[in-house]
Amino acid sequence: MGISSLGYVTLNVSDLAAWLDLTTSVFGLEVRHRAGESAVDLRMDAYHHRLSLYPAAHDSLGVVGWEVASMNALEALGEALQAQGIDISPGSADLCHERRVKALYRFTEPHIGIATEIYYGPLMSNTPFTPSRGIAGYNTGDGLGLGHLVFWVRDLQATLDFYLNVLGFKISDYIAWDDNDAIFLHCNPRHHSLAIMAERPGRPAGVLHHIMLEAQSRDDVGYGYDIVRDKGIPVMIEPGKHSNDHMQSFYLRTPSGFWMEYGYGALLVGPDWEIKNYDQPMLWGHRMVGP
Ligand SMILES: [Fe+2]
Structure with a gap:
């Protein structure tokens, strides 16, 4: 458990x-x-x-x-x-x-x-979620949870061992590209609730890279992207589709410096999931804008 x-x-x-x-x-x-x-x-x-x-x-x-x-x-x-x-x-x-x-x-x-x-034992609300703009909502049901977190870590293997052997996560897949080395972990059908990346210069261990929230509608993300552009919020990665979970998303920089990913349409991990390995994080798009 x-x-x-x-x-x-x-x-x-x-x-x-x-x-x-x-x-x-x-x-x-x-x-x-x-x-x-x-x-x-x-x-x-x-x-x-x-x-x-x-x-x-x-x-x-x-x-x-x-x-x-x-x-x-x-x-x-x-x-x-x-x-x-x-x-x-x-x-x-x-x-x-x-x-x-x-x-x-x-x-x-x-x-x-x-x-x-x-x-x-989380408290459930007895009133419907009332969004502050017209969105379909978030893909959190059926135990998928809030979304996912990605961290830079000092010791990739030791961190992996802890999440696998103590907290009960399972590996979804690996992506290594340029000087990045990432491992994606699931604890329910969401493709990953956590990903860990080896630290590198300028990206010290312990730093949160981003939080992802997954919309129920592609249009929620599309309108959100327009709002981000209109408001001048820094876009860090342009819209695109990830190679491993097929999430269609973009990334923005939050007022705290770390990023948020606004995504849609990720595939789910089933009981017959087979671990894969990739050499780039995107199928298309996801061009880096920021440093
Ligand atoms: Fe992500």
Whole structure:
């Protein structure tokens, strides 16, 4: 029993207004303000929220929250982490309420160095997702989860071993191109909830490369691209289609510096999945714009 899906991500942001503008005008997320607090939760599906923005002096990734199926799965994973010598701490009642989950364990992921939470029992909303622009919505259902994260890591093999053998991920495929070396990992039918790339000059280990959200409609992404261009938000990779998961997407630079990928149409990993290897990340398009 390992991780079921990518559940939530929290971000410490120095420009909350710019983040709210990006996540509403481009991604159409629903804003949930907290009573008496400056932090803001963002909703994209039936879950109470998937992203949280915390105003801060400096931009950083806050917490990555991985969902497990049950209390038993949470306890089993907690024991597996402790067996690796990793300190875990249970989330307080206040923290569980803030995350809107039944219970969680918190630990520092030992290879990428990210603050990580594993949890079960996310709060579902009893009202429909109400997007802030006219979008079809997000492809998160059937256990697919929030989307995916991509990190630069120091030791590709050790990081891979941890996610495979402790957290229960499986390899989807590999892509190596130019001076990039990437491994894609799944924990449910989403092609990858996590990808790890070997660090290289200018891309130090522990840095979040991007968060991907997958639209239910190609038009959501197309209109989003036009909005990004009209607003002057930096496009980092032009629209294109990935070689491995066939995601059609583009990438923009967020106000925190890391990128977001807005995608549509990725294929799913089935029980007969066979691992492949690629020497370029795109079938077509995806021309790099930024550095
Ligand atoms: Fe991606």
